[in-house]
Amino acid sequence: MTTFGSIEAGGTKFVCAVGDESLTTKDQTVIPTTTPQETLQRCVDYFQAHPVNALGIASFGPLGLNPASSDYGYITTTPKPGWQHTDFLGLMKRSLNIPMAWTTDVNGSAFGEYTAAQRQGEALGTLVYYTIGTGVGAGIVNDGKFLGRLGNPEMGHVYVRRHPDDLDFAGICPRHGDCLEGLVSGPTFEARLGRKGETVSLSNPIWDIMAYYVAQAALQTTMTLRPNKIVFGGSVASEGFLEKVRPAFAKLMNGYVTVPPLEHYIVTPLVPNNGSATLGDFAMARDALK
């Protein structure tokens, strides 16, 4: 039987998993993110104990993604201490002699959602996946391939028009101040209100301000890519929040281009329990084996 492996590599934990031919998870382990040496060795140990035919890796970044570049397969200029210039893919390849696929964490999630939609019979040309959590990132799958030739998309760092009730907030992006990430990522709750987003009721007007910004991101995405679907994952993007984003989007769009019914267009992930990236990794591994 053919099996596929997944490494979802995050700043706090690595999730390693084994899937069967139908891409169903059969085994999974969580490894805390410590040093590169220790963490990656534990991934190798896991897949030596649980052999797979191919491996998909979706990692925090920034990453070297250009196969023609000397930093291909590396975690490059990450602020995470000790992880700069880590030859992640190279170590895996030297230790596990199987086909591998390598992309960003959010691309992995995008590919998982694309795969899950296809299984439901949705004919997707283009799917965009945003994560809104510690940061804001996005991945784009177009006809089964990732977009982003000179590097992965960085749609967390677009500018949006400021909400009139939020003009005093400077934003928290170290590079841009009040770009999208600087205005809507999870830590903005602490910055604005002094408490965590999980504790802020959806009736708090801060959510309407956030919805205005996220709706602008969805509008930019729509006007640029005309995708079939925009998925929002991450801790901030609950269904209750998206219920505020949809009318804000409709108001900004003002009927200009036709999109699918908004409850099928601006959506939370199909794959439950934050499993999008693992499914995406399995599907990427399957493609790598072909």
Add this chain to the structure above:
Amino acid sequence: MTTFGSIEAGGTKFVCAVGDESLTTKDQTVIPTTTPQETLQRCVDYFQAHPVNALGIASFGPLGLNPASSDYGYITTTPKPGWQHTDFLGLMKRSLNIPMAWTTDVNGSAFGEYTAAQRQGEALGTLVYYTIGTGVGAGIVNDGKFLGRLGNPEMGHVYVRRHPDDLDFAGICPRHGDCLEGLVSGPTFEARLGRKGETVSLSNPIWDIMAYYVAQAALQTTMTLRPNKIVFGGSVASEGFLEKVRPAFAKLMNGYVTVPPLEHYIVTPLVPNNGSATLGDFAMARDALK
């Protein structure tokens, strides 16, 4: 010898042209845009007098672009009187029994610029072409194919952050007011200053305001697509104007992602004399013949 035809269909004029195997224009005629019946018949007459092996059409829109839809090949809901629901491609196919390619005017230009860059040996993954003239539109070529699954891109209608010296101007987009097109299209000069843009010196501060808006569009495009190149055509987008856009873009980007040197990244068209769409149509016709 194989020859290729081009129809560049605009609201004021149609340009029909014949190109040779090297995609060089050998003959060209300009037909004023009157009624659909008269204008399209003159196109048919031209290609009956100048037979070609395949035809590329780049038209003003909006267009039916989905081959599976009943409005494929139509100019659909255009505001241009008399042209709503015109079966442009269908009439051409009934009259001229040759392979044809069909896309938007700005996609045609994008494909022409992509073709011209390839000929110069530029390895382009993704090219974006904006036109800033009567309106603002954009086309995207990714790996030789157009992006936009649910319809063509409408990047003229994204929102941008307002320039502090321009807050009194409401914008002129009938649908959105102060979206990008409502702030930077050619007619905004008359709306703001009471005179045509051609008469406004580049030292007028209005150009700095415009550059701030166009730089935001370039930034959104960069963060979303990570293209190899963004080409700006149309009457407003002179090299002198782009010299103002580039530093505004660099300031907004603040070094976050690496792009090519800006004088090779934010550029005017390679093809001279507004010829991008004709070259693109020839190249599309060549692909249609394959």
